[in-house]
Structures are given as C-alpha cells and as structure tokens.
Amino acid sequence: MKDKIEAYAKRLKLSWIREHFHEVEAENHQEYLLKLFEQEVQNREERKINLLLNQAQLPKTGNQPFQWEHIQIPQGISREEILEGHFIHQKENLILYGGVGTGKTYLATLLSLNAIHSFGSKVKFFTVASLANKLIEANQKGSLPKLMKQIEKLDLLILDELGYIPLHKEGAELVFQVISMCYETKSLVITTNLQFGQWNHVFGDPILTEAVIDRLIHHSHLLVFNGESFRYKESLLQQ
Ligand SMILES: Nc1ncnc2c1ncn2[C@@H]1O[C@H](COP(=O)(O)OP(=O)(O)OP(=O)(O)O)[C@@H](O)[C@H]1O
Numbered sequence: 001m002k003d004k005i006e007a008y009a010k011r012l013k014l015s016w017i018r019e020h021f022h023e024v025e026a027e028n029h030q031e032y033l034l035k036l037f038e039q040e041v042q043n044r045e046e047r048k049i050n051l052l053l054n055q056a057q058l059p060k061t062g063n064q065p066f067q068w069e070h071i072q073i074p075q076g077i078s079r080e081e082i083l084e085g086h087f088i089h090q091k092e093n094l095i096l097y098g099g100v101g102t103g104k105t106y107l108a109t110l111l112s113l114n115a116i117h118s119f120g121s122k123v124k125f126f127t128v129a130s131l132a133n134k135l136i137e138a139n140q141k142g143s144l145p146k147l148m149k150q151i152e153k154l155d156l157l158i159l160d161e162l163g164y165i166p167l168h169k170e171g172a173e174l175v176f177q178v179i180s181m182c183y184e185t186k187s188l189v190i191t192t193n194l195q196f197g198q199w200n201h202v203f204g205d206p207i208l209t210e211a212v213i214d215r216l217i218h219h220s221h222l223l224v225f226n227g228e229s230f231r232y233k234e235s236l237l238q239q
C-alpha cells in the first residue's frame with residue numbers, strides 16, 4: 001500500500017506528501033488530510049521562494065537594518081513603499097544616485113529580497129557591465145531573443161553600477177533595448193554615481209542617452225544618497 005500511495009503522490013506531484021505522509025499524526029481523517037495539504041502547500045511555497053532567490057542572483061548582504069538618515073526621498077513615495085517593493089505593482093522605477101559606499105546596492109538588494117518573500121516577484125540583479133557582456137555574448141551566439149524573453153518575464157530588473165564602466169557601442173545599444181523593453185511593463189532599479197548629464201559617458205552617444213533617460217524618468221523616483229562611505233566608516237570602526 002505504501003508503494004502505491006507513493007506512486008500516486010508522485011504522479012500528482014505531491015512531493016512533500018510522498019515523503020512524509022506516514023509520519024503525520026492526527027485524530028481523524030479530516031485532520032490528517034488537512035495536515036498533509038497544509039504541509040504540501042507550505043513546502044511548495046518555500047521551494048518557489050528558493051528558486052526565485054537563486055534566479056535573482058542578488059549580492060550577499062549583511063543583516064543590519066537599513067539607515068535612511070543620509071538619503072533624500074522624493075515626494076510621492078515613502079520609505080516603506082521603497083523598501084517593501086510596493087512600487088513594483090505600479091511598474092515604477094527607482095534611480096538610486098550617490099557616491100561610493102552609501103548604500104545603493106544594499107537598498108536594491110534588500111528591496112529585492114522583500115519583493116521575493118512578500119509577493120513572489122521575479123527579480124534579476126545585474127551590474128550594467130555584466131548585463132552588457134551577457135547581451136553581447138548572446139547576440140554573437142544567436143541566443144539574444146531567448147535572453148530577452150527571460151528578461152521580459154521579470155517583475156523587477158536591477159541594474160547596478162551604471163557609470164563606473166563605459167559601454168562599447170554594441171553593449172550600449174543592447175542595454176538600451178532592454179531598458180526600452182522594460183518601459184511601462186516592469187520596474188527597473190538603477191544605481192549610479194553619475195548625474196543624468198553625465199550618462200553620455202556610459203552610453204557614448206547623446207541621442208541614445210537621451211532616449212534612455214527619457215524612458216527611465218517617465219515613471220520614476222530619484223533617491224539621492226549623501227553621506228560618507230559605510231565601508232570606510234566600518235573599516236575605521238574595526239581599527
Ligand atoms: N544606508 C545604509 N544602512 C545600513 N548599512 C549600509 C547603508 N549603506 C551602506 N551600508 C553598508 O555598507 C556596505 C556598502 O554599501 P553598498 O555596497 O550598498 O554601497 P554602494 O552605494 O552600492 O557603493 P558603490 O557605489 O561603491 O557600489 C553595505 O553592504 C552595508 O553593509
């Protein structure tokens with residue numbers, strides 16, 4: 001009988017039930033069945049979240065709470081709406097602008113984690129340079145449409161470090177295509193150390209740069225990160 005139950009559970013893709021049905025204790029049939037269903041659903045949700053976390057490829061983070069003191073937030077959005085990822089439902093963008101070590105990547109990572117855990121959002125984290133390389137490589141291999149389709153399925157795309165490395169022409173054009181595709185269909189979070197007026201240094205072409213900025217800022221919130229580098233402060237504290 002045990003073998004048959006396992007076989008049916010497998011056919012029905014009830015993997016938790018297949019492995020654990022014989023361990024569950026209950027007073028009656030209904031309670032037993034309820035426990036099985038509850039555990040199966042919980043297990044599925046955990047697996048889904050783990051999969052989303054794996055796919056997102058977020059940087060490792062510490063667990064210190066996020067400090068907002070040196071960050072200017074525009075009107076129309078609150079700290080909670082940012083940190084909890086609520087702007088994703090409106091398909092709005094965030095631009096996180098400021099100097100090194102001020103928490104841009106940290107905030108982008110924390111809000112991504114929250115969106116995955118709370119809403120099961122599909123998130124993907126790239127540095128701008130790594131996305132450009134990936135797009136160029138896919139273009140050469142003929143797999144660009146496939147990569148674009150994967151990006152199209154996301155709810156939130158994080159583009160980190162816009163500004164540290166200028167893009168080659170092909171990379172700039174392909175990154176533009178991605179930003180264009182995301183326009184009004186999903187949320188983008190971009191971290192940068194450059195004011196808009198200097199984005200030309202990254203994209204290398206004023207017309208392309210203008211088109212990028214135009215799409216980005218239409219539904220976006222600009223957060224300005226002031227203050228000193230946390231990395232610097234933390235290393236001073238350790239000494
Ligand atoms: N506002 C903050 N609240 C709490 N911790 C912070 C904050 N900002 C930075 N930190 C800490 O400092 C580390 C460095 O910050 P982060 O990597 O986010 O900087 P960044 O703005 O992305 O810098 P860069 O432009 O050099 O990439 C974080 O991993 C975190 O531990």
Ligand SMILES: [Mg+2]
Binds near residue numbers: 106
């Ligand atoms: Mg960073």
